[in-house]
Amino acid sequence: MCDETRRALCLRIVPRNISTSTTIAHNWRKPTLGWIKVNMDGARQSGTGETFCGGVGRDANMRWCFGFSKKINICFAFVAELWAIYEGLATVWTLSYTRVILETNCEEVYDCLRCETPERIHSSLRSHIGSIINKEWEVCFNCVGRRCNLVADKLVKMAKELPIVYHRILDPPSDILDLLQVDVDGYSSVVGYCLPL
Numbered sequence: 001m002c003d004e005t006r007r008a009l010c011l012r013i014v015p016r017n018i019s020t021s022t023t024i025a026h027n028w029r030k031p032t033l034g035w036i037k038v039n040m041d042g043a044r045q046s047g048t049g050e051t052f053c054g055g056v057g058r059d060a061n062m063r064w065c066f067g068f069s070k071k072i073n074i075c076f077a078f079v080a081e082l083w084a085i086y087e088g089l090a091t092v093w094t095l096s097y098t099r100v101i102l103e104t105n106c107e108e109v110y111d112c113l114r115c116e117t118p119e120r121i122h123s124s125l126r127s128h129i130g131s132i133i134n135k136e137w138e139v140c141f142n143c144v145g146r147r148c149n150l151v152a153d154k155l156v157k158m159a160k161e162l163p164i165v166y167h168r169i170l171d172p173p174s175d176i177l178d179l180l181q182v183d184v185d186g187y188s189s190v191v192g193y194c195l196p197l
Contacts, residue, residue: 028148028183033060037101038088039144041152042072042080045160049074053084054155057092062184066091067151067169067176069159081106082125084152085113089132089139091168101140103148110143147186150179 031037040055051072057065068091072083081104092100104110133139146153154176155169172180 027186028144030058030062031060031101035060035099035101035140036065036092036097037103038092039103039149039152040081040084040088041105041149041156042077042082042084043153043156044075044077044080050160051075051077051080051083052156052159053080053087054152054157054159055084055088055091056151056155057088057095057097062180064172064180066095067155067172068167069155069162069169070166071159071162071164078106078108079125081109082112082129084156085109086125086129086132087166089129093132093135093137098137100137101142103142103144105144105146105149107143110141113141148183150182151176154179 028039036057036059038055038057040053042051042053044051051074052070053072054067054069056067059065068087070083070087072080085102085104088102089100158173159167
């Protein structure tokens, strides 16, 4: 994606209640008590241009709180990553959580969420993400290695097979259980620390 397009899609978020991590984690880490962690991913099929997103929310006990898979349409992979952020935020807000850690392995989206360059074009998706983040809650945003996002990546792949556009997943699908165990086995007792922007 060219720099001009990236700047045009870059999110301007008031950093009133959003924090970012100072390091990139390479193993999934459970959130601290009282927080929910949402790992999200987006993808684009090169042949068809179709895009998908997915995500998973887990609590301090590493318990599955929810998952989602969504077919988006034809757009840039970067926009699919933004859709993952939006769907993750919207789901967490709907479920009444007040402290959320969002994790993506897309550095472009991570940088975009932190950028302070005003938008040059109107983006309803940018507007929706900004309005959700500015609600009365705490949001922490981390960029993580791909190894931390294996479950979200699998949920994106599941979206390709869905007969419907959006699917909220209340219980972990059986073909994801092994990936959830990988996260538990690789869990480090060092908890990530988020700093204000």
